[in-house]
Every structure is written in C-alpha cells, then in structure tokens.
Amino acid sequence: MKSTEASNAYVVRTLMGLESLVCEELNEHGATDVEPGRRSARFSATDEVLYRYLQCTRLAVRVLRPIFSFQAKGPDDLHAKALKVDWGQWVDPKRSMALDVTVNSEHFPHDQFAMFRLKDALSDHFQASSRARSVHHLNINRTAPEQLIHLHIAGDEVTLSLDLVGKDALFKRGYRAPKARAPLNEVLTAGLLGLAGWKPGETLVDPMCGSGTFAVEAGLWTAGVPIHAGRRNWTLFGMPGFQAQLWREVGEVAREERIARAPILASDWNKHPVGDARESVRRSGLEHLVRVEVADFLDLRPPRGVEPGLVVLNPPYGQRVHADDLENLYGGIGGALKHRWSGWRAALLFPKDLEAQHRIGLKPSAKHTVMNGPLACTWAVYELFKGKRIDHLTGDVEGAETAASDPASSASVNPVGEEQEEGATVRFRRPRIQQQGEEN
Numbered sequence: 001m002k003s004t005e006a007s008n009a010y011v012v013r014t015l016m017g018l019e020s021l022v023c024e025e026l027n028e029h030g031a032t033d034v035e036p037g038r039r040s041a042r043f044s045a046t047d048e049v050l051y052r053y054l055q056c057t058r059l060a061v062r063v064l065r066p067i068f069s070f071q072a073k074g075p076d077d078l079h080a081k082a083l084k085v086d087w088g089q090w091v092d093p094k095r096s097m098a099l100d101v102t103v104n105s106e107h108f109p110h111d112q113f114a115m116f117r118l119k120d121a122l123s124d125h126f127q128a129s130s131r132a133r134s135v136h137h138l139n140i141n142r143t144a145p146e147q148l149i150h151l152h153i154a155g156d157e158v159t160l161s162l163d164l165v166g167k168d169a170l171f172k173r174g175y176r177a178p179k180a181r182a183p184l185n186e187v188l189t190a191g192l193l194g195l196a197g198w199k200p201g202e203t204l205v206d207p208m209c210g211s212g213t214f215a216v217e218a219g220l221w222t223a224g225v226p227i228h229a230g231r232r233n234w235t236l237f238g239m240p241g242f243q244a245q246l247w248r249e250v251g252e253v254a255r256e257e258r259i260a261r262a263p264i265l266a267s268d269w270n271k272h273p274v275g276d277a278r279e280s281v282r283r284s285g286l287e288h289l290v291r292v293e294v295a296d297f298l299d300l301r302p303p304r305g306v307e308p309g310l311v312v313l314n315p316p317y318g319q320r321v322h323a324d325d326l327e328n329l330y331g332g333i334g335g336a337l338k339h340r341w342s343g344w345r346a347a348l349l350f351p352k353d354l355e356a357q358h359r360i361g362l363k364p365s366a367k368h369t370v371m372n373g374p375l376a377c378t379w380a381v382y383e384l385f386k387g388k389r390i391d392h393l394t395g396d397v398e399g400a401e402t403a404a405s406d407p408a409s410s411a412s413v414n415p416v417g418e419e420q421e422e423g424a425t426v427r428f429r430r431p432r433i434q435q436q437g438e439e440n
C-alpha cells in the first residue's frame, strides 16, 4: 500500500468518560503522540493510519485537523489576523462551507459574533486574493456543507481547524430505524461496551434492547466492519493532498478482517422496539450474528450452550414511570441478575441521582460516569457470582458454592420477591409499567 510517511497532528472529539478508550483505540490503529484531553485526544498520524482510523473508529464523534493558530484579543483582532492566513492552502472558496464555533474567553462574550467576524475575514481574504478573483460571495451551506471549518477560542488562543468528517458526526452510523424511541447514542453505546470490558468474541445479551443499539454496535464490532468506509461528502475528500486510492485500499484491507463469532442476543418485552431493532440489524447486514426476540427480562434465563458473557441493561427510568414501579423494576433486575445469571458479568446504565438504584442490591466492581445526552448517568459493572462476595474475592470456591445453596447468603442482594431452587419458578414482584406507553 502506497503511503506518505509524514505524520500530521489531529484532534479527536469524543464523549465524556470515553477519553482513555479513545486513546487505546488510536494506539491500536498506529497513531503516535497520543494524549488525552477533555472529551478529546490529540494524536499524530500518517495518511494511512488516519484513513484507517477514520473508517473504523467506534468512539470518535469528530476528527479535526488544526490548520492555523494565533492569539487574538477580541472579534476585530480575530478578523485582522484571520485575514492574513493563507486560506487558499486549505479551503476552496468555490465549494460550499459552514463554520462552527466553540468559545471560552472573556475577550469574546458572543460566540456567534466571533464566528461572523471569521466569516467576514474569509470572505475579505478570498475577494482580495488573486487566485480567486471570480469569488464574490462565500457559498455558505449549513445543512450539507462540503467543507466544515471549526473556530476554537480559549482565552486569547485561537485555533482554526478543518473538521474532516463534515456535518454528520460519526455517531450517525446510518442503521437506525427512523422511528426508534429513546435510543442510546451509538458512540456512547460502543464506549459503554468498552468500559464494561466487552470484546468481540464474548457472548452479549441485551434483555431490554429497545431499538437494539448495543446489539448492532457489538455486531458491527464483531464482524470487523469499517463502519465509516462508505461515507460521502466529508471535508477530507476535497482537501488538498487527499489520496483517494489509498482511502479505497485501506477500506478493502479493513473489510477483510473478520473476528471469531459469539452469540449476540437482544430482547425486549415490547414488540414495537423489537421491530425497530430487527430493522437496524437487517440494515447493518448482521442477521447472521444478532438474534432479537420478544421476552420479559424477569422471565428470561441465560441462553444454553454458550459461554457466559456480558449482560447489558439500559432500563427505563423516565418521567412516565411511577416511583414505586421503578423501585420494583430495579429490585427485580437486581434479583434476576443475582439468582439467574451467576457466572456472567452485568452492566447497568441509570441516572446518577436515581432513587431506585439502591434496590439493585448488588455491589458493582466498577462504576463509570457518562453523559447520556444531558443526563449524568452511572454505568455500573457487576461480577455475578454465587454466594458471598468475600468468598469470591478470596477465591474460596467451596465457601461460595456452599453459600449459594444457603438462602441467608443472598443477603447482599435485595430481590423484590421470592427466589427458589434453580429450575423451579422464580417470582419477582412485577412493576406495573405499561409496555405500550413506557419510555425513558
């Protein structure tokens, strides 16, 4: 594969809590000088490494190429300095563009005004430059720009970057059924799988799957699909020096990588989201890897004949669900996990301040804080073992086995209901949630 050896510096933007995973992902793809930031990471990469990363990343929201930086102490200073940079090297004034801005500076109290002054500088620059005399107006297109320019101001430090992926952020994977309700962000979902330590090849069960985001992300990961290889209209494709042949070659190699299969099972008690999930699985070409069914989690038993793996749960927690029902639901989940899923790991996503979380009654082995949209949430990971936690931690298998048959040993769990021997009926008090109307 032909590749330029020179490395350039980039910034990847991600979601809160996923920074260290993004650094791992960058390192795996061969990036260098990787440094975590706040919801971001800096890195250097050759074109080949960058193209592979852009086609395969699960955790990036955007990737930026910083092109100019200087100091400015207000909008007019910004205009004067931006006028002088060599825009023609990077931006084609005949192609449509949009500007995007992030400001954290007392010198720039109005971020939109800073952006307008940058737009004026660009327009004045191209009108004055001999290379583009025929350009009278910039072609601003906010909906589908061919080039996206990002202005970042922190104090008096100004950084101008090209957003390589353009308007549609990388969480827009294109598989989502249009009517899906309360779905998780795709980048967040891939990050949650990573934070729970899930790797392709491990069994995954999502028994409250909604539109199936966990199952599809895990399926794409398992199948080794370069999820962004088919993208069109990125800023990158019109940038000087873009190597179309190298981009295609990188995509072909990435497509050939296939990983060992393991079952991915999704279910929900409501047939409507199950329909959405099946649609997303079909659109992603993952029918051979992912099974989606209608089932109530409180009746569900671990699949037979597979290695125990990870159970992921994103239960409802919203305004439509009565507080008592939430208490019962979370108690039921904790009880079911404790009594039916021993030997598995589980991970649960719930709002940080959710009252009902104490009803889960299990002690997490790890807790991560992430943002689900505007809501701060806990992603709690549990090792589900039989018997007492202390026996498990000290490796006292005998004690753990004995404890498993001793009802008193279940004191660490707080199930809302009765638990009987394996194989006998297990009853949990059911929340009175309506399946149809229930949402986050």
Ligand SMILES: C[S@@+](CC[C@H](N)C(=O)[O-])C[C@H]1O[C@@H](n2cnc3c(N)ncnc32)[C@H](O)[C@@H]1O
Pocket (backbone or CB within 6 Å): 180, 181, 182, 183, 184, 207, 208, 209, 210, 211, 212, 213, 214, 267, 268, 269, 270, 273, 295, 296, 297, 298, 314, 315, 316, 317, 438, 439, 440
């Ligand atoms: C917040 S949504 C899950 C969203 C999903 N992670 C996605 O990305 O689309 C919660 C789901 O839990 C389901 N649910 C609630 N109680 C359930 C139960 N006892 N058994 C199975 N599914 C249940 C609801 O029908 C709903 O689809």
